[in-house]
Amino acid sequence: MELVEAIILAVLAASTPLLIAATGELVTERSGVLNLGVEGMMIVGAACGFAGAWLTGSIFVGALFGIVAGTLMSLIFALMALGLAVNQVATGLALTILGIGLSGLIGAGFVGERLTPAAHLSIPGLTDIPLIGRVLFGEDAFVYFSIALIIGVWWFLYRTRAGLILRACGDNHVSAHALGYPVLRIRTFAVMFGGACAGLAGAYLPLAYTPFFIPGMTAGRGWIALALVVFSSWRPGRLVVGAYLFGAVTILQLHAQGWGVGIPSQFMSALPYLATVIVLVLLSRARTGGSTAPAALGTVFVPDR
Amino acid sequence: MxxxxxxxxxxxxxxxxxxxxxxxxxxxxxxxxxxxxxxxxxxxxxxxxxxxxxxxxxxxxxxxxxxxxxxxxxxxxxxxxxxxxxxxxxxxxxxxxxxxxxxxxxxxxxxxxxxxxxxxxxxxxxxxxxxxxxxxxxxxxxxxxxxxxxxxxxxxxxxxxxxxxxxxxxxxxxxxxxxxxxxxxxxxxxxxxxxxxxxxxxxxxxxxxxxxxxxxxxxxxxxxxxxxxxxxxxxxxxxxxxxxxxxGAEQLTVQPPRTGEAGRARLELKQVRALDDAGAVAVHDVSLAVRAGEIVGIAGVSGNGQRQLVEVLAGQREAESGEIRVAGDPYRASREEMRRHKMSLLPEEPLKNACVGGMSVADNIAFREFDRAPFASGGWWLNRSAFRDDARKKIARCKIKTRTPDTPISALSGGNIQRAVLARELAGDIEVLIAANPCFGLDFAAVAQIHAEIMAARNRGAAVLLVSEDLDELLELSDRMVVMFHGQFVYEARTSEADLTVVGRHMAGH
Structure with a gap:
């Protein structure tokens, strides 16, 4: 029992940064922009988040630092890929490389420092319920926020006018433009939202997951988040399932090593990507008319006026 | 407000x-x-x-x-x-x-x-x-x-x-x-x-x-x-x-009168089946023979398998089953077979299906013959000036409006792209011509020119398969009409004897 609870808690903790970063990227991609710089924005978010929390002693301020850092990084992307219509793939990759370097620079002074990690919720009575108590009522604020975030994004995309317009930009930017919507401005906001989420997801790592900063601590989570968006076929509901599945695989990988299971850890690390490839194959085999990706994803849009 | x-x-x-x-x-x-x-x-x-x-x-x-x-x-x-x-x-x-x-x-x-x-x-x-x-x-x-x-x-x-x-x-x-x-x-x-x-x-x-x-x-x-x-x-x-x-003063190309009798079957389809992109059957075991000196029109509302059928004939799509023969030989839509049988193709959306948008008008016009003399020596060394000379002639003859032969073909208007494809496809002798909506979105003068070219090819003994969503065009040009509905040929008649209301009913699937 204890072990099951511990595993569920570990899965939730490992899934949360994936869920937050992937939620942001989902919105970005739904607007038609492919930002491959998630890893870079996350790691800068991690470094700045740690710096903020360490300097002020507040986890909340640290999280804000992470969000602002991620947003600023995404603005570089928006300037290049949207403002100057540079190739999105190249810009995104460059952003990741920049982010890795930048985070090392920012975080250099903080390596080896420790923080008190984010507090966990504690409701007397409820939190003590065996098995589900700590899972439901004993998480840190990031976990609850990530769930609220994805529900909010679902609601935004399918129930609000702005969400409708954003999806229109992602599926047919020519139509959206012809209807008089400012495609580039909408996409810039979507990219900024993606950056804010990536920054927060990055900040989660040193603020709650492991309470210290080490260079390169995102360890490919940004790439998994990108894979997750494809895995979810751009739908918020499937994204939640995918995030917890991918989180579980990560934990499984750690435990498998601990239990001495004879599976190479490299294979386990590759599982999320393998799962994405399989889902892509299944999606394209399905006779629903091919891909469900936003039709304008990754395409450059230059307004004619 | x-x-x-x-x-x-x-x-x-x-x-x-x-x-x-x-x-x-x-x-x-x-x-x-x-x-x-x-x-x-x-x-x-x-x-x-x-x-x-x-x-x-x-x-x-x-x-x-x-x-x-x-x-x-x-x-x-x-x-x-x-x-x-x-x-x-x-x-x-x-x-x-x-x-x-x-x-x-x-x-x-x-x-x-x-x-x-x-x-x-x-x-x-x-x-x-x-x-x-x-x-x-x-x-x-x-x-x-x-x-x-x-x-x-x-x-x-x-x-x-x-x-x-x-x-x-x-x-x-x-x-x-x-x-x-x-x-x-x-x-x-x-x-x-x-x-x-x-x-x-x-x-x-x-x-x-x-x-x-x-x-x-x-x-x-x-x-x-x-x-x-x-x-x-x-x-x-x-x-x-x-x-x-x-x-204005521009002369419309006059369509030559229909002359000559149909000869032997030149393009034969037997039980051809093809799938659409989603994997559903789009062409349902169709059989058809087009004879030399005959235009066979395929009528039908867009989306009833005509596109997939033309793509199979053009080699853009693999047939699931069935057999296609040209002049009695099995046909797999290779370039070599098309050359041997003097086949020409006017697909719909020419910029997408018959051109490489980023390449020049001259290159696009040379696609059929670019590795043959005089355009190439030994099959691999290309002679660029021969491309350009040939393109200049064809640009003048087909009245293609382009700034230079080196302009990317995607910069041309729809009508001029279609003219460039015509210049390439209708250049030499033609024994088999496959055309799909060749006049879609074109103006009067261009339509008259294309119709005249198709009729002239027929009169010279070509077997013509004309797929069109424009009934007037089919009635004007074709000798025989079939109606395609849900991937099958549901009606066939000589055009001179075809009853429009019956054709319309079959197009709608009744």
């Missing part, structure tokens, strides 16, 4: 464009053109490709700012700076290319187009309002269906409904029927005509089709090379007079 501004009056209103001049750099696209659309009238705007029709309506809609000239809407001069201004005045435009978002439902597309939707969309309420709106409309569309799943005809209706839903009372239609069957076109235009007669709408329609002008329009304005060539009441004009005004 801004408070204090007078609300637009209800009912139809007119639009006048006075002394419109539009310069793009040195190029004079419009030269002192005048267009007067009376309130509550159905006005046709005729002209060849590049005559300035699109430029004129884009000036009216605020996409372009005319160098000189005024727009008068409902009797008042209006500064239209951008499309939003035009929309606020009640002007709406239906584009030649669809502007619906394919991944969304019809209802989502309609709501998307409005700019007064509350921030949080109350879908049950919106659906109710949409249904109430549709109930008053002459044509119906399935609100819950995804746009990608509905037919071209329904999409066009959605585009028009969208404008009406936005309470636009002056509609500009840019070749609205180019994707519709004649029956669908008549239905849509007939319903719009009824609304015009009731005084609810004014319509300005850009078109090439004289039949539609004669049947539906009250007035017509004809442009030629950026100038006003003529205008007047349709009832006082004949199609011939309009065509002459449109083309």
């Amino acid at each position: 801004i408070i204090g501004e007078t609300p637009p009056p209800s009912g139809a209103f007119g639009v006048d464009a006075i002394a419109m001049t539009m310069r793009f750099g040195d190029f004079l696209a419009l030269d002192n053109v005048e267009l007067k659309v009376r309130p509550g009238s159905f006005h046709a705007l005729l002209g060849e490709n590049g005559a300035g029709k699109s430029t004129l309506v884009k000036c009216i809609m605020g996409y372009y700012h005319a160098t000189e000239g005024d727009i008068i809407v409902g009797g008042r001069e209006q500064p239209i700076v951008n499309p939003k201004d035009a929309h606020a005045l009640g002007l709406g435009m239906v584009y030649q290319h669809f502007t619906l978002v394919p991944a969304m439902t019809v209802a989502e597309n309609l709501v998307l187009a409005r700019d007064d939707v509350p921030a949080v969309v109350n879908w049950p309420k919106e659906m109710k309002a949409l249904e109430a709106f549709l109930a008053q409309m002459p044509f119906k569309v399935p609100l819950g269906a995804k746009v990608s799943d509905i037919s071209a005809g329904e999409r066009q209706k959605c585009e028009i409904l969208k404008q009406l839903y936005l309470k636009r009372r002056f509609l500009i239609l840019d070749e609205p029927t180019s994707v519709l069957t004649p029956a669908e076109a008549d239905e849509v235009l007939g319903m719009l005509r009824d609304m015009v007669l009731k005084g609810e709408l004014t319509i300005l329609m850009i078109t090439h089709k004289f039949r539609e002008v004669m049947a539906f329009a009250d007035d017509v304005t004809i442009l030629r090379r950026g100038k006003l060539a003529g205008h007047g009441k349709v009832s006082e004009m004949t199609p011939d007079a309009m065509a002459r005004t449109m083309i």
Whole structure:
């Protein structure tokens, strides 16, 4: 029992940064922009988040630092890929490389420092319920926020006018433009939202997951988040399932090593990507008319006026 | 709407464009053109490709700012700076290319187009309002269906409904029927005509089709090379007079008379089956023989497997089963076989299916022969100047309007791209010709030229398979017609004996 609870808690903790970063990227991609710089924005978010929390002693301020850092990084992307219509793939990759370097620079002074990690919720009575108590009522604020975030994004995309317009930009930017919507401005906001989420997801790592900063601590989570968006076929509901599945695989990988299971850890690390490839194959085999990706994803849009 | 501004009056209103001049750099696209659309009238705007029709309506809609000239809407001069201004005045435009978002439902597309939707969309309420709106409309569309799943005809209706839903009372239609069957076109235009007669709408329609002008329009304005060539009441004009005004001194290619008898079967299809992109059966075990010196027309509403059949013949799609023979030999659509059997191909959407957009006009014209003498030595060393010389000749002969032979072919207009493909495909002897909607969206002169070339190829003994969504074209050219419905040939007749109502019934699947 204890072990099951511990595993569920570990899965939730490992899934949360994936869920937050992937939620942001989902919105970005739904607007038609492919930002491959998630890893870079996350790691800068991690470094700045740690710096903020360490300097002020507040986890909340640290999280804000992470969000602002991620947003600023995404603005570089928006300037290049949207403002100057540079190739999105190249810009995104460059952003990741920049982010890795930048985070090392920012975080250099903080390596080896420790923080008190984010507090966990504690409701007397409820939190003590065996098995589900700590899972439901004993998480840190990031976990609850990530769930609220994805529900909010679902609601935004399918129930609000702005969400409708954003999806229109992602599926047919020519139509959206012809209807008089400012495609580039909408996409810039979507990219900024993606950056804010990536920054927060990055900040989660040193603020709650492991309470210290080490260079390169995102360890490919940004790439998994990108894979997750494809895995979810751009739908918020499937994204939640995918995030917890991918989180579980990560934990499984750690435990498998601990239990001495004879599976190479490299294979386990590759599982999320393998799962994405399989889902892509299944999606394209399905006779629903091919891909469900936003039709304008990754395409450059230059307004004619 | 801004408070204090007078609300637009209800009912139809007119639009006048006075002394419109539009310069793009040195190029004079419009030269002192005048267009007067009376309130509550159905006005046709005729002209060849590049005559300035699109430029004129884009000036009216605020996409372009005319160098000189005024727009008068409902009797008042209006500064239209951008499309939003035009929309606020009640002007709406239906584009030649669809502007619906394919991944969304019809209802989502309609709501998307409005700019007064509350921030949080109350879908049950919106659906109710949409249904109430549709109930008053002459044509119906399935609100819950995804746009990608509905037919071209329904999409066009959605585009028009969208404008009406936005309470636009002056509609500009840019070749609205180019994707519709004649029956669908008549239905849509007939319903719009009824609304015009009731005084609810004014319509300005850009078109090439004289039949539609004669049947539906009250007035017509004809442009030629950026100038006003003529205008007047349709009832006082004949199609011939309009065509002459449109083309000016330019001579239309005269179609040669049908001569010669059909020979032996040259293109044979036996039980050919092909799938569409989603993996469903699109071509259902069809068999057909086209004889030398014969044009066989395949009629049908778009989306009944014609495209997949042509793609199989062109080698763009693998047949699932069945056999194709050309002059008795098995045919696998290789370049070598096409050359041996002197086959030519005019696929639809030539820029997509028959050209490489980024490559030059000369290169595109050379695709069939580029690795043969005189274009290449030893099959691999290309002689660029031979490409260019040959292209220059063909550009002159086929009247392709291009700045140089080295211009990327994607920079040319639709008609000129099709001419370049014609120049390549119809250059030598032809024994088998496969053409799919070869005149789609082209002007009068280009259509006449293509029809003449096809008839001439037939008279020289070619077996011609003509797939077309334009019944008039099939009736004019083909010796024999088959109707394709749901991937099968459901009707066959000699064209001279074909009964139009029977053909129409089979096209609709009855």
